[in-house]
Amino acid sequence: MVRLITHNLLACHAKGCTTNNFPLQIKDAQLALREAEFNPDFLRGFIPRIEWAALVSAARQLGDESLPNEVPEMIDDDFLRGLHHVLLEIHIDEGAMVCPNCGHVYPISSGIPNMLLAEHEIG
Amino acid sequence: MSRPELIAPPEIYYGDTEAKKYTNNTRIQQIQAEMTYRALELLNLPPDEPAFLLDIGCGSGLSGEILDEEGYLWAGVDIAPSMLEVALEREVEGDLFLHDIGQGFGFRPGSFDGAISISVLQWLLNAETSHPTSSPPHRLNRFFTTLHAALRNPARAVLQFYPTSDDQVQLITQIAQRAGFGGGVVVDYPNSKKARKVFLVLYVGDGGAAQVPR
Ligand SMILES: [Zn+2]
Numbered sequence: 001m002v003r004l005i006t007h008n009l010l011a012c013h014a015k016g017c018t019t020n021n022f023p024l025q026i027k028d029a030q031l032a033l034r035e036a037e038f039n040p041d042f043l044r045g046f047i048p049r050i051e052w053a054a055l056v057s058a059a060r061q062l063g064d065e066s067l068p069n070e071v072p073e074m075i076d077d078d079f080l081r082g083l084h085h086v087l088l089e090i091h092i093d094e095g096a097m098v099c100p101n102c103g104h105v106y107p108i109s110s111g112i113p114n115m116l117l118a119e120h121e122i123g
Numbered sequence: 124m125s126r127p128e129l130i131a132p133p134e135i136y137y138g139d140t141e142a143k144k145y146t147n148n149t150r151i152q153q154i155q156a157e158m159t160y161r162a163l164e165l166l167n168l169p170p171d172e173p174a175f176l177l178d179i180g181c182g183s184g185l186s187g188e189i190l191d192e193e194g195y196l197w198a199g200v201d202i203a204p205s206m207l208e209v210a211l212e213r214e215v216e217g218d219l220f221l222h223d224i225g226q227g228f229g230f231r232p233g234s235f236d237g238a239i240s241i242s243v244l245q246w247l248l249n250a251e252t253s254h255p256t257s258s259p260p261h262r263l264n265r266f267f268t269t270l271h272a273a274l275r276n277p278a279r280a281v282l283q284f285y286p287t288s289d290d291q292v293q294l295i296t297q298i299a300q301r302a303g304f305g306g307g308v309v310v311d312y313p314n315s316k317k318a319r320k321v322f323l324v325l326y327v328g329d330g331g332a333a334q335v336p337r
Contacts, residue, residue: 001211005175006198006218013229013269022231036216042173042196049175049233088196112207115200115222115229122226122257123265 001111004062005046005087008055012099014121023054024097024106026061032111036088040080043087047071059086126285128249134203137182142205146183146213155241158320159186162239162281163193165309165324167331174236177273178217179224179282180243184210190239191216198235200224225262227269234273237280244284244323248291260298267302277328279306286321299325306330 012021056067066082097106097113104121107114127136137145145151168174174195181187181199183206190197199215200222201207207219222228225247247266248259270280286292292308299306305326312318324330 002218002220005196006220009198009230009234011229011231013227021229039173039194039196042175045173046175051231110208110211112204112211112219112221115220115226116202117223117226 002092002108002113003088004055004058004090007058007092007097008050008087010097012102012104013115013123014099014102014104014117015123017099017102017104020101021099023051023058023100025100026058026092027096027098027105029062029092029095029108031062032091032093033089034091036084038081038084040077040084043080043083044075046087047075047083055086059090062090062092064090126245126249126287128246132202133246137203137206139205139208142183142203142209145206146185146209152185155185156189158241158283159189159239161311161320162186162241162283162322163189165281165322166237166239166279168237169331175234177230177235177238177270179238179240179270179280180246181210181217181219182206184213184215184217186239186241187215187217188213200228224266225259227265228273229269230273232272233275235278236275237278238270238274238282240280240282240284242283242285244282244295245286245291248286248295260294263295263298264302267299267304271303271327274327277326277331279327279330280304280323280325282323282325283320284323292321295323299323303327 010024052071059067064086067086072079091111092108093111095108130136176195176197178187178197178199181201187199197217199217200220202223204221210219247263306324309322309324311320
């Protein structure tokens with residue numbers, strides 16, 4: 001199970017890959033939607049941690065156009081419900097995440113990304 | 124009985140059979156649950172506030188299930204595919220990653236409100252992984268440095284583990300401190316050979332509260 005909430009926190013950790021290593025590009029994604037419990041307090045607290053532009057572009061790559069380009073000034077329930085869906089209910093079951101800098105491919109299989117590095121990539 | 128971490132690397136030791144045996148053993152379940160609750164207590168999160176946690180060595184989701192019940196959102200990493208498969212079958216809520224913690228994390232700075240780890244660190248100390256890697260101190264350093272960065276300031280990480288000697292505790296504490304962590308070791312039931320439990324309680328910043336864990 002990997003969702004956009006963790007994708008938004010994840011940069012490439014290969015050796016020497018320290019710039020332009022976020023966000024990882026999502027490739028060949030197969031998605032599943034699974035309902036999650038709506039927790040507005042959690043979302044409000046989490047918003048400052050989000051790299052918004054990265055979240056919007058990742059969601060659009062997955063075919064979800066619902067997020068606004070900027071975080072609105074007035075955070076209402078409607079906005080939080082939309083954010084909840086994008087962050088916590090869209091699961092990438094198959095596919096890959098690719099580093100935009102070094103090109104390392106992190107394959108996703110049965111919902112689990114393989115983050116293991118090759119020997120020469122370990123810092 | 125030999126310690127499992129001396130027999131084989133975790134991703135080999137916890138093959139399909141061992142992963143299921145481990146997860147279905149009621150005594151292990153009970154001990155894991157107790158240690159998870161204790162780790163949460165030592166994590167000292169603000170009460171009734173939602174939090175996003177990292178479960179280091181989440182295995183088959185025994186601790187993750189408790190995080191779910193307690194209303195925390197979480198991500199978990201583990202190096203044993205068979206354990207993660209069992210976690211998927213058990214339908215835990217957290218995001219799961221196949222990850223060798225000795226290679227360090229790639230999480231952005233300040234990603235997590237806290238981290239827990241139940242019975243994992245001894246694997247970093249004792250056994251090499253099946254992937255060719257460097258020395259345990261190097262791997263520990265990489266682990267603690269990138270964990271420190273992945274936590275918010277202030278925050279805590281609580282890591283229960285089974286050291287074989289005081290030297291091991293010292294080595295681990297030293298490397299954690301060099302990585303920027305404050306805090307130290309909490310030992311529960313220090314005089315009982317069987318019940319003795321060692322928790323490394325690490326602080327980023329002031330750890331979130333002035334009070335010292337009991
Ligand atoms: Zn990279």
